[in-house]
Amino acid sequence: MITRGIRGAITIENNTPEDIGAGVIELLTQMLKQNHIEIDDISHVIFSMTPDLNADFPAKYARVNLRWDEVPMMCFNEVDVPNGLRKCLRVLIVVNCGENFEPEFVYLKGASGLRK
Numbered sequence: 726m727i728t729r730g731i732r733g734a735i736t737i738e739n740n741t742p743e744d745i746g747a748g749v750i751e752l753l754t755q756m757l758k759q760n761h762i763e764i765d766d767i768s769h770v771i772f773s774m775t776p777d778l779n780a781d782f783p784a785k786y787a788r789v790n791l792r793w794d795e796v797p798m799m800c801f802n803e804v805d806v807p808n809g810l811r812k813c814l815r816v817l818i819v820v821n822c823g824e825n826f827e828p829e830f831v832y833l834k835g836a837s838g839l840r841k
Contacts, residue, residue: 726821728768731760731828734815736835737774742781745774748814749786752833756818759829768819769797775813776805783814810835 735752737744749772756762770793772783784798803815813836820826832839 727824728819729822729826729828731756731762731818731820731830732815733818733831733833734813734836734839735833736810737778737812737814740778740780740812745778745781745783745814746786746790749783750790752814752816752831753787753791753818755833756816756831759831760820762818762820764791764793764796766820766822767793767796768821769799770819771799771801771817773801773803773815775803775809775811777812778814783816810839 733752733756735748737748770784770787774783782800784800787793787796787798803813815836820828830840
């Protein structure tokens, strides 16, 4: 068994706990669906948010709403690059998988321009 990373990102409308939570759930749900991931396959998850998003911790919504109680998660600030995408939540899900697993990255809303 090996590990692979699955990247994803979504822009968040407002810097509120409600919008951050909704964005986390939307993004993670789509990532799980597209990649056929079971919770037991997840090694760990890294979240980052641009500095203009600080109303709540994204990992909280994965733990509470998706029941990722046993998944190790960390939250970080994204580098504040001039002219970079604003109000963006990024995630890296690291999964234990077979060698033939090809991750499908997920970019939603304004983050869809990050990867073609």
